[in-house]
Amino acid sequence: MGLREDAAELDASDPLAGLRSAFLLPPGKIYLDGNSLGPPAHRVLERLDAVARGEWGGDLIASWNCHRWIDLPRRAAAKIARLINAAPDEVLVADSTSVNLFKLIAAALAMNPGRRTILSERGNFPSDLYIAEGVASLIGARLKIAHTDALEAALDDGVALLVLSHVDYRTGRLHDIDGMTRLAQARGALVLWDLAHSVGAMEIDVTRAKADFAVGCGYKYLNGGPGAPAFLYVPARHQDKARQPLQGWFGHGAQFAFEERYRPAAGIARFQCGTPPILSLAALDAALELWDGVALAEVRRKSLRLTELFMRAVDEYCAGAGLRLLTPRIGDRRGSHVSYAAPEDGYAVMQALIARGVVGDFRAPDILRFGFAPLYLTHAETVEAAAILGEVLQSRAWDRPEYRARAHVT
């Protein structure tokens, strides 16, 4: 059977197909960048207006109590907890991923005294490396960056903390979260996982993995809106030992007692800092409601089908165009996006694709990246996107000044 027939059949039997209508998706676009910014669900737009006009405008300051803004970070977090198999009070929504990394890296180093190395991986998301470097230089620790193959050897008795991304933001390669955690902990290191490119695209079980810490992003597969607040995970066993240095009033044990000295709140609340951005947070919270009743095993199955189908379609439509697949073919080893190194000016290729309604993104130096969000994409779109990519490459439609000009920053 042909690709398009396969896609039609898969769409017809897709148990998640009904979720697409929950989203506002612009007509005429195939959106393969939900791994950078998920689209708004209709309920998110409604909630945002209700919170802004009704709660803020109607009840003003009283909304902190009567609309429970005060515990919105924890209510949103409880919805994320299910997605990573954590207890509701082991997750907190707060700040940005980078800020949360700072908190947890600093906390981890203090929990593993005598060891002064933060170990991470070459090619990890740059902000993760920058933040680790920032903590290290502030407190006199060091950041060691090792190639993937050399990680095990680098886990010496100086390593306090291993910081890894579950799914590589460029290649889509998936780490074995259980195995790596076990290995690093056996060497005496704590382990922090960045789930930005996996949460909402697959089953994650931080409890089974015995992860020490995790962070993740609200605006990718969780569809919380641009720059949505991020989340962090600290298991119950670590919460009362962990102290984080961004100790603002929202993390105080008695926030409205206005005491002079800081006393961390019990439990996960101590990882809050300042006043959370309620509008952005409410949008995320509404987006998270979409996951009610969604089976993550189903999400993962569809993700694998979409990415598999896309690779097959690219094999067919882009044969001979010189694309080099960067993403593992084996399902167990990849996340939910597929990347290719472009033979020439990948930036221009992506601009030409976007002009034709296929929205992926470009990552320096030469990477075409396509994300497959199982909640709203169809198999038919997946095949169509590859066909358009094939046309752009075979016709060299990308080779025009307006596509080559680096006008875009993201």
Next chain:
Amino acid sequence: MGLREDAAELDASDPLAGLRSAFLLPPGKIYLDGNSLGPPAHRVLERLDAVARGEWGGDLIASWNCHRWIDLPRRAAAKIARLINAAPDEVLVADSTSVNLFKLIAAALAMNPGRRTILSERGNFPSDLYIAEGVASLIGARLKIAHTDALEAALDDGVALLVLSHVDYRTGRLHDIDGMTRLAQARGALVLWDLAHSVGAMEIDVTRAKADFAVGCGYKYLNGGPGAPAFLYVPARHQDKARQPLQGWFGHGAQFAFEERYRPAAGIARFQCGTPPILSLAALDAALELWDGVALAEVRRKSLRLTELFMRAVDEYCAGAGLRLLTPRIGDRRGSHVSYAAPEDGYAVMQALIARGVVGDFRAPDILRFGFAPLYLTHAETVEAAAILGEVLQSRAWDRPEYRARAHVT
């Protein structure tokens, strides 16, 4: 003339009176808590919908470029810059006030090597003290907290940084920003001002004061929405020397080059960290448009008239009720809120007032706090609020179980 006649006359000649209609204010309330959470302007609600539905929903990831989300933190900041007489590129909107304090306190300590003391004031906003304590304990510095009267004596040659709030969050007392800055700098300290309770209520001139750093809040007199992103100020003369440890990708010199090592951006951009919460940020940006053409001298004059009138009205309506004024009578020495210590259960008094439509707030242990936002309050409301406070106190209407029960967290 009586108070109500005075108020009517002042309202009739109020040059800012026209601004009130820009705001959505709930009917039947006198809102004296704009110093905790300003109300939404109509344009803010419109902008929020346009950004969420039109930009996010319509253009998805492309919005970072086509709607310039990428420089929204700096565009919003330029609007704040005028309010504190800074250059546009000396201000940045980012994160929360507490997170920004962390960045600047850490940066300041590194710029004043050999000195290891952060000096602050007893009664400063607790989160400011907590954050200072957090930085100090992370890097082996110390926080010294002195009574206002003892600040000068405490400025010894160990003090690297003086951290003060321009307006005291409880009493409304106003610091002499020029004089204190000069004094501390003469002793070799850097000076960081928290403008949370002054920006948007008066003229501020950080340039004339030669302040070294400042932070401020987006959701009080700036009306940016609950938990709106905060701002920070770093004068041009310090920007390239200052390094802040929350070094996320948005502060990198080439954010989308995805380099392995951190290189701070030139100028103010290096004080960014992670992805900003665009929905909350757009609301703040829209709220800041209201200040176009507003003369801050006029704002300050009205603020002083409102607070003066309120104190006169309380003198009259609450005579003998045992209120103790905590706010300086002298205009030059106060900000834009007025506080009283309540003789008995201030919490219950405030609940009873709120039940009667006068919304102020309570601050432990016994403080009734009333904020006067010049953009939307009338003089008539100000007198009426005092009259209702008088009724509540004289009739002991507050002395009921439903007001005494501490059900509210804020």
